Each structure stands twice: as structure tokens, then as C-alpha cells.
Amino acid sequence: TMANVAQSLYDRCTDDSERDIFKVPDFIKSMLEKKLLGQKTRKGFFYRDKEKNITYNINFETLEYEIPKKVKYDSFKVARDQVKMNRRLHALVRCDDNAGQFMAELIIRSAMYAAARIPEIADDIIQIDNGLINGFGWDFGIFEVLDAIGVQFAVDKMKSYGKAIPPIVDKLLNKGYDKFYKIVDGKRYYFDLSGDYKIEEADERIIKLDYIKKAKGVIEKNWCASLIDIGDGVACLQFHSIIQPEMHPIDGSVIDMLQRAPKLVEREGMKGMVLGHQGVHFSAGANLALILEIAKMKMWPIMTKIAGDLQSVNQGMRFAPFPVVSAPFSLSLGGGYEMLSSADKVVAAAETYMGLVEVGVGVVPGGGGCLRLMMNWQDYLNKTDAGWGKANSGPFPVAQKAFETIGFARVSTSAKEAYGLGYLRAHDEIIMNQSQQIARAKAVVLELAKDYQAPTMRDDLMAAGESGRLVFEQTIEEYKRKGQISEHDGLIAKKLANILTGGQKANGIRRLSENDFLELEVEAFVSLCGEKKTQERMAYMLKTGKPLRN
Template sequence: MANIKRAAVIGAGVMGAAIAGHLANVGIPTLLLDIVPREETEEEKRKGLTLQDPQVRNRLAEAGKARLLKEKPSPVYHKEVLELITPGNLEDDLDKLSEVDWIIEAVVENLAIKQQLFENIEKVWKRGTIVSSNTSGISIHAMVEGRSEAFRRHFLGTHFFNPPRYMKLLEIIPTKDTDPAIVDQMKAFAENVLGKGVVMAKDTPNFIANRIGVYGTLVTLQAMFEQNLGPDEVDALTGPVMGRPKSATFRTLDLVGLDTFVHVAENVRSNVDDPEEKAAFEVPDVLKEMVSRNWLGEKSGQGFFKKVKTDKGKEILALDLATMEYRPRKKLKAASLETAKRAKTLPEKLRTLVYADDPAGKFAWHILKKVLLYTAARIPEIADDIVSVDKAMKWGFNWELGPFETWDAIGVERSVARMREEGEKIPPLVEELLASGYTSFYSREKGEPPRVFAIGGKYVGVEEHPKTIDLARLKEQNKVIRSNKGASLIDIGDDVALLEFHSPKNAIGADIIAMINAAVKEVSANYRGLVIGNQGTHFCVGANLMLILMEAQDHNWPELDLMVRQFQKAMGSLRYLDKPVVAAPFGMTLGGGVEVCLPCDRIQAAAETYMGLVEVGVGLIPGGGGNKEMLLRWMEGVDPKDRVALQPLVNHVFEVIGTAKVSTSAREARDYRFLRPEDGITINTDHLLYDAKQTVLAMDRAGYRPPQPKKIPVVGETGYNVLRLGAYTMLQSGYITEHDYKIASKLAYVLAGGNVPEGTLVTEEYLLDLEREAFLSLCGEPKSQQRMQYMLTKNKPLRN
């Protein structure tokens, strides 16, 4: 792995600053440089500043850094990481580039400017320092023409996708002169430190993802004009039903920016030789007209869609491309679309839609056919293998399946037969596949790693990272120890077991609780430790709210009480298991999902983990031990006799739970004490289960001993009144409703330990009883039931 301890980013625009932000996210001190402004702003003149003042000379880099705090979603894990970014300029600070290990160029997309910049960099360049360009399409070779051989050996392309924090793809583009060892080092560094999915691309126009993605968008635009559809109608077809993001085609274009899209498309058109391909990348006149009107999308307030205020609130209008006026959105009505939506798997959805004999099906078939044919025809021009292409589109454009995986899903033989009938030219790669007697690009034997069709007419193994644990494959290998509808216990090797949730949305119900209890017994008897994790969309969104609401509406209090008791007991079993337990949360980890993590010995969280005890949003408080666990975390290291210190800590817990704080990253989760300082954070989610397993093994080797129960000091009646007064002040100020106040009062009573003297030492069971009683009483409140019902139907909280 490359030994990169310090870095520099040149260019503090949107992309450059965001790259610097992500380097800071992973703990790398970064120098952020830009040009010296040519003149002062009016504000600088009023302050008496001149072009000689550092404040003016570093203005562009300072502005880029400051912007990182304002952008939503945030490019940084936590505001504190910005301390690692040092702004400067290319005149005063150029020599500081000799102090860094990696220099990333992210300036304007102009070849002459880049060439001049690299000439200047080489004057201060320290041999061994890696230099790369973040260009999205300019020739990597051309940038360093005239540079020394040593410089060229350390130079390559590193194309980040925006925003760098969230987009997994990093395209690495070596030149013919790049040292292969440096390519390997950067790949390992990007995967293990930056958390990226790396694809090796060739130095061709717009590399892999943008080449295919832009082509697909232009094909979709053309088909929209031909079939007289609107952008809203097309987006209904090109979103999740085809395995694409909810933003589909035109909402995505608005997010990217139409000017950016036009620039990328024209870059391909001007750099390819084939007349047919040049024509395919011709930007439609309507798009040019929108750019000339500054209808660029989200950043200008309007594009293919426009958000307006109406008497009923906010409404999103769609652009009528015939009149260039905005109109209310229309819902596309098509039998094939509705049938496809009801299909259980994506391959079924795709086959249902693209083989349908109605306008929606024909539209979907036409654009998919064009993209598949174009992509296959670009091999080996843009990449040496189809896996790189599939990964690029999944990681760079958030497709659920890559182009070749999609081709397998709809059936290669069936689709190619139809393409031939329609007079399409079949690319050599596809002809070679079928001539070899194969019918799919990927081949998998049960329990075995996937294999892929390669140039040369044979299947080869797909390269896998050594830190990858594939739960689906382990199941095929009969590594399941126990299983039910909601969860499975899986042997992940080295005498470590993994508890996987797989209920709908990973919501916690009776099946998961039963499996937790089974896991505790099994691990205690036969394993070195337990990991709690899964490979779903999110770790866990909480308890089964529908079940809770049904039991409450039926006044089935004994059953509901038993359910909560069992959940509390299962969490206690995890806390005091005689083997180490490590939770591996990622994505949405809410309510009961947090309560599963809190009693574990360690948490190994993905960097993108959004943790929060959000029960107040549905009219409840945590019922699975979350209140007790948060008290324990906030009181760690505090003298139980220090009553002065206790109240502020309880106040913090009251605020975190009472306002349903949700972390925007694992790093921020530490602020709320969902994570402790000793808990780990994994940047690359693909490595999360591996890292959690290694934590279990390390704890076992260190001679693990389980924690011992101890009594908890509470603030009692005095502290309860303090908490309730704070809530009452918010009520009187109009910040919360009467029902919010009722929920807050119940929460305050639990966190204070009830009506006992301040400083009383209570047991965990005592606090759990208070928690359960408060939870059940709120379940019986009509307004809480209204909140639960609203969340289930609208997927957002109700303030009643």
C-alpha cells in the first residue's frame, strides 16, 4: 500500500475541495491550493486588504474549505476533520508540495492549463511523490508530455466521482509510463484507506462510467423526443424498476447539472473518430437551449424539473419540452410498468418490462438495447474486462446491475435474437460468447466464487478482495448453524459466528429475538465470539412497528409486555455473554437497531452509519434497554458519588433521545456516545464484516472476560424535575406539542430513575422495568398510535 501520510489538492472548486474533505475524513493532513485572485472583492477593499495580504491570496482555497461545512449532504464526516485541511495558493505555497506524498490536480478542464501546472509542479517535485489528475476526460498521457521520465513514472489518473465521500467509484487510469508498482499501491490505498471501489480504466475519452452513462442518457433523450414523452414519464421507466436510482434519468441530470453533462458529452464527441459514435454524442438543441437560459438543474433552481410554492405547499413541476413551459407532473400509465413493479426480483422486473408489447415496454427495450450494444462494442477499448465495466456503472451511477449483469438478467440468447431481427450489429464480444456455446457473461456454481467470460473465449475467476466476506456464498456452502424467517446464525470461519438479520427491512420481531437467544447459547458453547451484521440495504430500522401498533390497538397488553420483556432479556444476554460480541452497523441503524448495538462489547461501524434512538418520532421511547445503555455510556468514568457531575450527563442523554438525534456519520455517532472511543470505524463497507471478525478474534486472544453487572447512580426526583422543566420550557415556547411533552415527561422519569432520592444506586433490572412501563403506557396513547400509523403509511413523523 502507498505510504501516503500527507497530501495536496490543487484546485479548490467543488470537486477539489470535496476530495480534500474526504482525505481529511480518513485522517490525512491535506494542503488545498488554488490560484491567487487577480483583484480584491469589494468587502476586502472595505477592510483595507490588498493583493499582498494572505487573506486575499488564499481566498479561493479558504472559500473551498468553508464551503465544505455548508454543503448538504455534508462532504465531511465531522466538522473537526476540517482542521486537517490547510488552505494556500500556488505562488506562495508551491514549494510545500515537496513535503507531501500525493499531489492531486483538480483544476479547470483545460489541457494547456494542466500541462503548465505539471511543469510548475515538477520544479518542486520530490522524487517518489505520486502525482495524479482528477480529470473526467482529458488525456492522461497528453497532460505530462514533456515531463521527465521519473515524473511520468509516478503519474496517473485518479478520477473521483462526485461527491467523493459518498460515491464509491474511483477510476484509476495509468499511462504507458506509469510504474506498475505505483498503480498497485494506489489501488490498495484507495480501497483500504479511502474506502473506494477501484476500477482500472484506459486513457480513452471520459474513461468508463461517464462514457457509458452519458451515452445512455443521450439515447434516452432521443427516445423521449421520438415517443413524445415527458421527463417525468421517462423517469417512471428508468428508475428502480430498471435497477437504477430513484432519481432515474432527468432528476439525475438536474442533480449533476446540465452544463456539466453537456461538457462531458461534447468531450467524447470531439475525441472519438467513428462518425456514428460522434453523432450519438451530439447534444440535442433543447439541452443547449436550457443551458443558454441557465436552466441547469438543482444549482440554478430549475432544469427538467422546477420546485414551486403553491397554496398546498411545495409542488414539483416538469418541463414540457415542446412549449418550454413547466406543467404539473403526469403519472405514466402502462400495464407493463405496473406488472414489472410487482415482480419480486430485478431480473423479473426487467424481463417483464423490456419484453412487453406496449409503448412503455418498447421504450425500455429500445434504450436498454442501445446501451448494451454500445457497451459491449467498447470492449476492449475502454477496459480489458467486463467486470470493470459492470462495477463502474454500479459504483459510479448507482445501477443495481451492471450492463453485462443486466444482459444476463434479460437473457443473452433471447435478447440477441431480437436484436438481430431488428437489424442491429452484434459486437464481437457477444458473438464470441455465443459461438463458444455459452449463454451468459457470468457463471456461478453453488458455493463457488463467480466466474466471468473473458476475451479469448473462456471463463476466468473474478478477482475478490481478501477482506470480502460473502454471506450468500457461505449459506450455499452449508455454513448456516441455525436459521428462521427473521435471522440466521452463520459460521464465518476461525470459530466466529455471525448473526444475520434478514426480516423485511431487517425489522426486529419475535424471530430475530429467538435467534439472538439461540446465538448466545451456541456461541457460548462452541465459538470464540459473535459478530452481529448483515449485507442488506441497511443494518436495522428498528422494531416491527406494525406488530406493536396492532397489539396496542387490540389492547393485547400481556402479549406486548411479553414481547418487550423478551427483547430486553435478549439484549442483556448479549451484554453478559461469556464470549466477545461485536456489532457491525451500517447505513440506517435506528431505534431497536441501535439497542442491539449498545450492549455489545465493541461496535465496528461503517463510516456511513446513521445511528439514532428515534422512537419519540412514533410517540414512544426506547423499550429494549436503550435508555439504560445510554445512561451507562454517558456515565463511564464518572464517580457515582459526584452528584454535580451526574445531572449534566443525564441532560445529554435526555437531549439525544428526546430530540431523536441521528448521526450523519459514524464519526458523529461518537458525539452522541452511540459509539465509544474504542469502537472502530471501517471506511470501506465491503470490509466491515471482516474487520468486525478481526475485532472478535483480537479480544479472544487478549483473554476476554465479560463485564459484571453493577449498580447505576440516578439523579432521582430532583433530576426528574430538572428534565421536565426543560421540556416544559420548550412547550411554553411552542417548540413541542402537548403530546411531545407527555413523551418527554415519561422519558425524564425513566432516565432520572423514578421518584427516588438523588444519588440512589439502582439495578439495571429496575431501570428496564421503568422503561418497559413507560413504553407500554405510551403504546396505549391514541396520539402515539396516530404517530405510528402515520409513519407506517407516510414514512415520515407526525407532529400531533
């Protein structure tokens, strides 16, 4: 397919300045002759030997498969050290190693080619950038990338490649400007072929948090989070981690802002709050490195406080005197899920991957995740108006459903699947266009703010008690006997079962409160952090990014 597309473009774009790029290389033609077609023949640029569990790559000269040689490039390390993507790109293209030079030429020539095609394929840079973002899933448009690496730098590189500079780029620099975009008073302007900046037409369905922040819309901020005024009396609590800017782990700065947010929203006389941002992932959960370090030092009072603080801020959002709407997307795991599920309503992007995955690192959810799943499943299975199951199913099916989701660390492959796993409630909603997510969440806040009444602490939660726990324990022992789980897996599962069946307070009849489950969560979480095998799992995850089964 790749070769056919390239050949088609080469044959038809006879006057294109970059036509030769589409000429199919000889080694690709040779691969086609040898039927190395990729997925169709299971051999292409790579070949996976499933029996040996080895992935080989092709030698372009011999067309034989070889074990890939590990290569390290300083440019990638330099780029990774930068927190923001624009700084990463800026650093990467200035590195002199092969990877840096390759990326510089690839990015710069692509950007300049796009610039040269104005007005042939589009009237302005906005249309091209939006096409790449909305049509091809790019995080940034090519002209936004050009701004990030530096227009003058790109021009100097193009001259070194012996390539012409597109008219619109010449106009920009001749005017004394150095960027295609600028933001003034929260509005974005773009450079046009006319030779000056034009204001980008506003779309009421889209809110850009970074634009608002540049227009001094920040109420308060710290290292990893900001509370922003997004208009009409609605605040937005935005994450911007400096530790892992793509994953947004929950650390002390995030907890601090979550603690302060309710009072700040009330102080400003605002109607409600959105919990969301516009990064790569919503949140991958707790700062695992910090948890492991505290566990190794056996600082159990601090560990207890960390779990308690996360529960406290989550419950604080839940019982706030104003509506809170969360806007998750992409990875929304562990503590990230516990935060978003505390909101009155969730407006989830279609591509949201929710999960309570703590068992993979040897612990159980400690920030309210077990409680949320128990509440959700009780409402699904026992309320006739929810439509998720027959009424009055009893306490054990509720615990069983929650156990199946948490105990197997199930992660939804989409927001839609999150309903079936118990992560989303019947009244939560999904939005297909993620660029409109914050604006939609804001609109929901305003809808809920009319005659809003905060929920009260629930004390009607069913728990199966000792009889239910014994059923779980028998099943766990059977899994161990068959060798399907390890001894440590069994310990974690039993701790989880104890939480979900209500611990010593439950007897199968008595209803429990939210705090009853929260206390059990903290106790189990801290206890498991003290286990050597749990610490080994945490260390292995941090080192490899994969779970350890020990």
C-alpha cells in the first residue's frame, strides 16, 4: 500500500517541487518482489519470531533479518530532560548526532513544504494545522511546530539543505516577526499571506486553557496544578506536572491545590469547577517512586497521611457546595480515576482508558477507588431505574463485580467500555470530539449549578460480611492451588476482598457508611506497602514499565 500510494503521487504530481521524495526506493521494490509486505505476510521492515520471542529488523542492503543493535542518542536524552513538548522539539533539532539531524531535516522540510503549498491547498496556516490535528490526530499543527523550533533557525537549515524559502515565511521574517502564531488577551492570532496577523475565529465549543492562562486568568497556581477562571463563573483545576508532564502523577502539589480549590472557588463567588486539562494523559495515578521510597524507609505515618489526604480531597470535591465535573481522557488510572470519579458528573473523552490498576504494583486502591466501585455497582444492580440489572440483587454480587474489575486490574479500552466495568455511572457522558471537552464540562457545571444541592454522606452501602469474604477466600485458595496466582497475589486479593465485603463491621445485614470503606482501604494499602514483594513489584514497574508477577 505504501509503495502504491508513493508511486501514484510520483506519477501524478509532475510539477511538485518535492516530487522525488515519492519515488519508490530500489530496496522497497526488492522487498515487494520477495513478498515482504508487512502484516499480510508477517514479514516487512520487521519480523517477529514468536517461538524465540525476538523481533528482527531488516538489513536494507542484504534484505536479511538481523537482531537489532541497541543505539543510544544523546539528542533523545536532551529532549526528554525538557518538561514541555515545545522545548523538547526546540532542543531535539539543535542536537548534532544522527537522530537530531534526521529529526531536524524531517520536521523542517515538512513544515516548509506545507508553507510552500499556501494558497494551493489551503488559504491559510490555520486550515493546514487544523487538518493535521483533527484529521490525522497530531497534537500540534506543523506551523505550531515551526514556531516551537524557531522560524529563523528553520530558514537557516533550509538554506543549508539548498532549498528555497516559501513566500509566506519570507514575508513573516521581512516584517520583523518570528512566529506564525501569537496570543493577545486570551485570543490567538495567525500570520496570513496578506502580510500581517489575523485573529483566529472563536469557536464557542472549544476552550483553550493555555490561552486563558496567558490572558491572566489564573486564580492560583503551584508547581503542578493551577486553578483557572474559564468564564461565566466556572473554574477549572488544571494539572501541569513538572515531574512527568505527560503522565501527571499525583503528588503533594496536586493534593495541595485540590485541598485549596473548594475554598478558592467559594471565595471568588464562582458557580462550580471543572477538573481537567489538555495534556497527553489525564493522570496515570500516584507518584509511585515516592510511595516506594517512603515504604523502604518504613515511614508508615507519612504513608497513612498520603492515602488519607487523597481520600480527603476526593471526598472534599464530592461534598463541595458547588458542582464539580471531571473531564478525563486517555490514561486515567489509579489515583487519577479516584479523583475524576469523585465529581458530580464525568464528561469523558471517547478515548479514555480508565482503570484501578494498583494490584499490578502490589497494593489495593487507597484513595477511594474501592468505595467508588462499590457505590457504582450497588446503584447499577439495585436501582430499577438505572437499567443495569435486576433490582435487589443483594450485597455479594456488588462486591463480586467490584472485585472482578479491581482484582484483575481491568482497564477500559474506551469510555464506552468503562460503563460495563463499573467505572462510569449511568448519568455520566461521553464526548466524541476531545477539543470540545472542557467547554462541554463547563456547560454541564452551569446546568448543575441551578438549584444545586451537594450530596450527603451515604450510609446505605451493602456489605456481604464474613460469609462473603469466605467465598472470596475459597476462590482465591483454589486459584493458588491451580498455580494461576502467586502467594503474594493471593494476599493482595484477600486484602481487597476484606475491603469489598466490609471488614469486621459488616454482617451481611448492616449497612455501612462511606467512611467505613475508606478506613479499610487505608489500612490495606499501608499494610501491603510494607510487604517486600510489593516493594519489588513497585521497583520493577519503575524500572521496566511492566508488572512483576512474584
